[in-house]
Amino acid sequence: MTISPSTLVPGIIAASDAATVTMAEPVARFSLRAHAAERETVGGALGLDLPTQVGHVAGDEIEALCLGPDEWLIVAPEGLAERIARTEIDAAHSLTEITDRELTFRIDGPRATELLTTGWPRDPDSIAPGQGRRTYFDGASVIVWRDGPEEWRMDVWRSFAPHVVSLLATGCAELVAG
Amino acid sequence: MLLIHCPYCGETLPELEFAYAGEAHVVRPDPSTASDEQWRDFLFIRSNAKGPHAERWRHIHGCGRFFNAVRDTVSDRFLATYPAGTPRPDLSLSEDER
Numbered sequence: 001m002t003i004s005p006s007t008l009v010p011g012i013i014a015a016s017d018a019a020t021v022t023m024a025e026p027v028a029r030f031s032l033r034a035h036a037a038e039r040e041t042v043g044g045a046l047g048l049d050l051p052t053q054v055g056h057v058a059g060d061e062i063e064a065l066c067l068g069p070d071e072w073l074i075v076a077p078e079g080l081a082e083r084i085a086r087t088e089i090d091a092a093h094s095l096t097e098i099t100d101r102e103l104t105f106r107i108d109g110p111r112a113t114e115l116l117t118t119g120w121p122r123d124p125d126s127i128a129p130g131q132g133r134r135t136y137f138d139g140a141s142v143i144v145w146r147d148g149p150e151e152w153r154m155d156v157w158r159s160f161a162p163h164v165v166s167l168l169a170t171g172c173a174e175l176v177a178g
Numbered sequence: 179m180l181l182i183h184c185p186y187c188g189e190t191l192p193e194l195e196f197a198y199a200g201e202a203h204v205v206r207p208d209p210s211t212a213s214d215e216q217w218r219d220f221l222f223i224r225s226n227a228k229g230p231h232a233e234r235w236r237h238i239h240g241c242g243r244f245f246n247a248v249r250d251t252v253s254d255r256f257l258a259t260y261p262a263g264t265p266r267p268d269l270s271l272s273e274d275e276r
Contacts, residue, residue, distance in 0.1 A: 054187045054241050068241035069186050121179065121192035136195050136239035 003166045008103060013165055018175035019109035021168045024153070028081035029102060030074040032064070034093040041091035046074070046084065055131045057145070065132040065145070073132075073143060073155075102143075102155040105165060111175050112150040118171040119164070140164050182235065183259045186243045199234035201225060202246040203266060230257055232266050 003013065014021045034042045036052075043050035043064075051058045051066040058064050062076040062084070076084060078099075085097055107115060113124045119138030124146075127133055132145035132153075140160035145153040156164045180193040201224050207216045225231070231251045236244045247259040248269065258267050 068243055071242060121194045126189060134240055134242075136192075141239045 003162045003169060005162050008161055008165070013105070014169035014172040015109075016172045016176045017109075018111040019107060019115045019172050021115075021165065021172060022106040022108075023165075024104040024106055026078055026099070027104065028076045028078050028084065029098045029155075030076075030084060031096045031098050032072040032074055032093065033070055034072075034091070035070055038091035038093055042089050042093045045087055045089040045091075048074075055127065055133045057130060057132055065143070067134050067143070073134075100158070102157055103161045105154045105156065105161075105168070107152040107154060107168065108148075108150060110150060112152055115168060115171045115175060116144070116152060116154075118174075119167050137164060138167055180254060180256070182247070182256060184237045184240060184243075185245050185259050185261050186241045187237065191237075191240065195237060195239040197236045197238045199236050199244060202232040202234045227251060230269065234262070235259075 007013075008023060010023050010025050012020060012022050032042070039050050039052070046062070048059050048062060048064045050064055050072055054066050054068060056066050062074060062080065065073045065075070067073055074084065081097065081099060085095070087095070089095070109115075116124055116137075120135070122135055127144065127146045129146050129148050132143060134141065134143045136142070137154070140156060140163065142160075142164065143155040145155075147153060154164070181190050182193060182196050183190045204220065204224075207220055209217065212220070229250055229252060230248050232246060232248050234244055235247050236242070244262045245259055246262060246264070246266070248257040248266065249255065250257060257269055260267055
């Protein structure tokens with residue numbers, strides 16, 4: 001199944017009894033870099049307790065995912081982008097808006113985790129519900145969030161999205177083909 | 179596929195998430211004072227070890243960090259991985275003694 005970039009609009013992209021792939025509504029995204037010494041000050045200014053363990057997520061409306069020892073991904077409702085960008089932070093850091101870099105896809109359904117294994121060399125169970133990771137999916141660097149046992153979110157770079165979603169759509173159909 | 183332990187993530191993960199980045203512990207001499215021979219050695223001369231080899235890897239599709247690993251070039255077994263900037267571990271000692 002081929003997905004062309006023009007069909008990538010929010011809504012259901014592929015669905016079967018096994019899983020559903022939905023493109024999510026746009027959100028605001030920021031890349032945050034800060035050293036350990038500045039972590040608390042930077043997090044405090046943003047109203048977040050920035051996690052130190054890679055893969056852990058903090059926050060509710062504004063979510064922060066720890067991608068590396070000094071790197072976090074911040075995801076927030078679109079309307080908060082301006083406020084986050086204008087936050088005054090009195091510590092050395094880098095806060096870059098990357099809202100348009102990625103598209104988010106929701107993958108859920110009874111066999112959502114199995115669907116992900118079509119292009120993912122990693123053991124999905126190494127990621128507990130409520131965590132996320134930057135990882136590798138069929139040639140593309142992606143960020144996965146596990147919202148529930150069979151509920152996933154995947155942030156894919158815009159240019160890789162047709163390729164990644166095509167594989168997921170094929171997998172959706174294959175899983176019920178028997 | 180090789181399984182590599184990332185010392186920053188604390189997880190053992192598939193090779194596809196990583197990129198190889200050459201021999202580890204190659205120290206760059208000061209180019210303003212180094213002799214031609216020292217500079218040649220820095221740029222081109224590598225140990226090409228048969229057996230345990232200290233090398234750099236980058237967890238590029240993960241935490242993004244460079245780290246060091248000791249890999250046996252005969253068996254491809256990873257004997258140890260450790261953060262960048264730390265000395266090569268003495269593998270004759272047990273893990274607690276290092």
